[in-house]
Amino acid sequence: MTPRVVFPNKVLPYLLVAPQLAITLVFFYWPAGQALYQSMLKEDPFGLKSKFVWFANFEKVLADPAYVNSIKVTAVFSLATALVAMSVALLLAVMAERVVRGKGLYRTLMIWPYAVAPAIAGMLFLFLFNPSIGTLAVLLRKAGIAWDPLLDGTDAMMLVVTAAAWKQISYNFLFFVAGLQAIPKSLIEAAAIDGAGETKRFWTIVFPLLAPTTFFLLVINTTYAFFDTFGIIHAVTGGGPGKATETLVYKVYNDGFVNLILGDSAAQSVILMVIVIALTAIQFRYVERKVHYG
Amino acid sequence: MATVDMKDVKKVYAGGVEAVKGVSIAIPDKQLCVLVGPSGCGKSTLLRMIAGLEAISSGTVSIDGKVVNAISPTDRDIAMVFQNYALYPHMNVYDNMAYGLRNRGTPKAEIDSRVRSTAKVLELAHLLERRPRELSGGQRQRVAMGRAIVRNPKVFLFDEPLSNLDAKLRGQMRVEIKNLQRNLGVTSVYVTHDQLEAMTLADILVVMNAGLVEQMGAPLDIYEKPASTFVASFIGAPPMNLMALKREGGHARLAEGVTLGVEPPATAATLGFRPEDAIVGQVEGKRALVLPAVVEAVEPVGAESFLHCAATGDRVLVRVSGRATAKPGDKLSITASLDKIHWFDAAGKRV
Numbered sequence: 083m084t085p086r087v088v089f090p091n092k093v094l095p096y097l098l099v100a101p102q103l104a105i106t107l108v109f110f111y112w113p114a115g116q117a118l119y120q121s122m123l124k125e126d127p128f129g130l131k132s133k134f135v136w137f138a139n140f141e142k143v144l145a146d147p148a149y150v151n152s153i154k155v156t157a158v159f160s161l162a163t164a165l166v167a168m169s170v171a172l173l174l175a176v177m178a179e180r181v182v183r184g185k186g187l188y189r190t191l192m193i194w195p196y197a198v199a200p201a202i203a204g205m206l207f208l209f210l211f212n213p214s215i216g217t218l219a220v221l222l223r224k225a226g227i228a229w230d231p232l233l234d235g236t237d238a239m240m241l242v243v244t245a246a247a248w249k250q251i252s253y254n255f256l257f258f259v260a261g262l263q264a265i266p267k268s269l270i271e272a273a274a275i276d277g278a279g280e281t282k283r284f285w286t287i288v289f290p291l292l293a294p295t296t297f298f299l300l301v302i303n304t305t306y307a308f309f310d311t312f313g314i315i316h317a318v319t320g321g322g323p324g325k326a327t328e329t330l331v332y333k334v335y336n337d338g339f340v341n342l343i344l345g346d347s348a349a350q351s352v353i354l355m356v357i358v359i360a361l362t363a364i365q366f367r368y369v370e371r372k373v374h375y376g
Numbered sequence: 377m378a379t380v381d382m383k384d385v386k387k388v389y390a391g392g393v394e395a396v397k398g399v400s401i402a403i404p405d406k407q408l409c410v411l412v413g414p415s416g417c418g419k420s421t422l423l424r425m426i427a428g429l430e431a432i433s434s435g436t437v438s439i440d441g442k443v444v445n446a447i448s449p450t451d452r453d454i455a456m457v458f459q460n461y462a463l464y465p466h467m468n469v470y471d472n473m474a475y476g477l478r479n480r481g482t483p484k485a486e487i488d489s490r491v492r493s494t495a496k497v498l499e500l501a502h503l504l505e506r507r508p509r510e511l512s513g514g515q516r517q518r519v520a521m522g523r524a525i526v527r528n529p530k531v532f533l534f535d536e537p538l539s540n541l542d543a544k545l546r547g548q549m550r551v552e553i554k555n556l557q558r559n560l561g562v563t564s565v566y567v568t569h570d571q572l573e574a575m576t577l578a579d580i581l582v583v584m585n586a587g588l589v590e591q592m593g594a595p596l597d598i599y600e601k602p603a604s605t606f607v608a609s610f611i612g613a614p615p616m617n618l619m620a621l622k623r624e625g626g627h628a629r630l631a632e633g634v635t636l637g638v639e640p641p642a643t644a645a646t647l648g649f650r651p652e653d654a655i656v657g658q659v660e661g662k663r664a665l666v667l668p669a670v671v672e673a674v675e676p677v678g679a680e681s682f683l684h685c686a687a688t689g690d691r692v693l694v695r696v697s698g699r700a701t702a703k704p705g706d707k708l709s710i711t712a713s714l715d716k717i718h719w720f721d722a723a724g725k726r727v
Contacts, residue, residue, distance in 0.1 A: 268462035271429050274449045275456050276476035276523070286475070290466045 114355065120348035132345075139349035148325060149333070149350070156329040159243060160307035166247035167303055168296070171254030176284070178255075179262055189259065196252035200310065204317030207245035231319070235326025238319045242327050245318055246311045254299050261295030262288070301365050308358055330354045378440035378530035378563050379405050380426065385435035387421050387587075395421045397587035398435065403580060406561040408554075412574035413584035414610070420535060422584075423567045427533050428452050439530055455524035456533040459540065461516045463508040469495070469519050470504040476527045494526040497556075514545045521553070525560065532557065532564040538573065550576060571611050575599065583607050605724040608648050614682060616718070618648045619690045631688035636665060641727045644719040651682065651695040653716035656702065658709050665717060667692065667710040671702045685710065 089095045121139055123132040143149050174192060181188050195203070210218045213230045222229040231237040265288060273283045289296075312331050315321060321328035321336060328336070334354060338347025380403040387396040396418040403409045411419040424430040426437055428449035436443045444452050455476070464472050470491055477487045495501045498518045508516055517537065524532055534553070538546045554577055557564050568574055574581055574595070581595045583606075591603040595611075602608035608616040621628040621644060628640045630647075640647065649665070658666060669687035681700035685692045687710060694710055702708060719727040 266460065266462065268458045268460055269464060271427075271449070272456065272458060272462040272523075273464075273475070274429070275427060275452075275454060276527075277450050277479035278475070279450060282479065287464060293466075 117348050117351050120344060121352045124345045135345070139345040140353070143346055143349045143353070151325060152328050152330050152333045155327060156308065159239065159327070159329050160304055162243045163246045163250070163307040163311065164300065164303035166243060167250040168254050168299055170247065171251045172258050174251070174255050175258035175262055178259060192255050193252045195249055198249060200249060200313030201317045203249045204245055204314040207241060207248070208318045211241050233323055235323055238323055238327050242311070242315055242318050245314045246307065249314070250303060250306055254303065257295050257299055258292070261292045265291050297365070297370055300369065301362060304361060305358060308354070379403060380531055380563055380565065381438040382426070383436045385422065385425060385437060386433045387418070387425060387430060388433040394587055396425070399589050401582055401589065401592065403563055403565065405563055407579040408557050408564045408566060408577055409580040409582060410566045410568060410574045410578035411582050411584055412568055412571060412610070414569060417584040418587040419567045419584050423533055423535055423565055426531070426565055427454055427456050453529050454531045454533055455527050455529040456535065457520045457524050457537040459536040461520040463516060463519055465508050468505050468507055469500060472508070472519055473523050473526045476523065490526050494522050498522045513541055514549070517541060517549060521556070525556065529562065532562050534564065534566040536568055539570070553577065571613060575611065583610060601726065602718065603726050605646055605648065605720050608718060608720070612650055614651050614693050614695070616648045616650050617692045618646050619688070620646055634667060634688055638663065638714050641719050643721040644727050645722040646720040646724070648718040648720065649712040649716055651693040654694045654710050654712040656683070656694060656696060656708050656710060658711055662713065664714055665712045669708055669710050671704050671706045671708065673704055674700050674702060676700060
């Protein structure tokens, strides 16, 4: 424990944290407060006046079958995206450890997709898997798979998950590589001498020691799947077909800025906020307990 | 129980650096072989090749008569104690020790009895539930030992296992390792750069330098008859005094006014004597090497004192027992009896 530093001046410490507090207040608490306020207002169709309705918007939203559908879609989408993005990244990171020649180049190339904007990534996959012109769609059809993300909800979901995961793999890869490098080599050697084969070594030594990284990425990837994938969904499916890929964040946008039902949209974003806070809290409360920090 | 045989083992790294340049050592069953040498002499690389952690570039390593070059460390049935202990940080002491047994499919009841009896021997019984980070350095060292012993392997490998301990603990553990190895009768290879550890532990001492074996044998034989100036200055603390000889008209001498007392062998270029083989003052009537010297510094250690002297342009160290009466600046004579003088040729080899 480092000794506590006590400021003799009563005002100075507040001045020092003031810039950080100001940023947090202006960019986080104020919008959040606005959303909260907005979620209890009901506007007339022309946006001329609004009425305070307490929780009526929430009641309406939660009773809406389309919203319940959106929750399910989000759950499937987030879980699949996080799982695919993390497992593929881990596999690549483990493989990258074994690359002898051109390690640096390999790693650099692996990080590139992260620099691609979500909407661009979405367009990329949209073209690749477009049923009429997509390069990969043709291959899929030749392989006998009836591929049509424009009409089939499951196909569309797989497409957005692929695009969203693809973009996040680089980020996860970077952290997994760093995590793997932090594991002392002698531990792996000791395990080898202790008679553990390669697979066993990975699951009994490497994976548990990687837990802090994995946990961190789990939190980050969940938040990513919830919020940052808007661009991909907007570009690839627009929430369709038939709302099969309409995630919560996409519905917030659609109801608020396309359908102009501001009260509903605000109520949804408040619910979304609560869900993510709850999810993060659960992750820290229950999952982190199983994490061993070096 | 096993023998370990190395035949002309070489290690060449990808960049062309030769770390081990052809080493042959035969270790009989139940013997403890110590590899000693300065940093970068290839001793650790050699140990890692026995373990299977480094590929062998050429030559063969055999355990129990079977060549193991192509066998993975997993299947060599060896145990290794690492310098940093390499304990699994996410497992408690019990699981650390049980890990190797579980991997080999030992029945649960047997694992339990073996772990507990080993823990008892090493006085770890009360620590079995602790994680490595909750242990002191000495305790971690014991766990690392326990993890090796519990498996009952053919060969123990030690990679500078005591270098992270303080001096007192190191001395204690040194004796314990020796006793354990004796009692268990497991063939062992022990790497260290500490000549004291090397001397006290070894059945077979191997002094290495620049990827080659300089000398191999029983510790005291090496101490008494070092094969080269390198060994002479590496084994024994403080190291042997080495003085270059000058050749004038076919006669070897040290400097003006110094009697060698004997004609050195024809090829001798260096003479050496140990600090403990010299005395201060002159001995009447005995042919001996007598050096006039000036005391430069006195190091009292307690039971003995070291006199750092300047003699005929060289620095000479003399060990005297108890408290030294000499003070810096004092002029005195250093006498070494002739049978305690070692001669080395121009290449540094013993004559």
